[in-house]
Amino acid sequence: MGLFAYPPKREPFATAGNYRSDITSFLDELKKKHVDLEERQRKGRVLLWDCEPIDLDERRANASSTVQFLRNSSL
Structure with a gap:
């Protein structure tokens, strides 16, 4: 192949294990406060x-x- 291979080789997502979204952090803190x-x-x-x-x-x-039920006016 030439200089560019298709599809491009991608490195594994190394930070996936270390990443925590703000929502996940918020929910974890909320669960700690309210067990x-x-x-x-x-x-x-x-x-x-x-x-x-x-x-x-x-x-x-x-x-x-x-x-x-019928209304009886005589009662």
């Missing part, structure tokens, strides 16, 4: 997302079984 943070997150998730699946047949049956 119960992950447990609180799990509890919050249970409240919002971990629910029983909705049975659509049961929902339809409940919706169709409603009783309409």
Whole structure:
């Protein structure tokens, strides 16, 4: 080959093991300050997302079984 080989040879990313993003550092510090943070997150998730699946047949049956009340003006 000539002077330039294609694709160019790249050196392995030597700093990958030493690099820490600002976000990673922030999250690590936050977890150190609030050791119960992950447990609180799990509890919050249970409240919002971990629910029983909705049975659509049961929902339809409940919706169709409603009783309409008539207002009786004589009572």
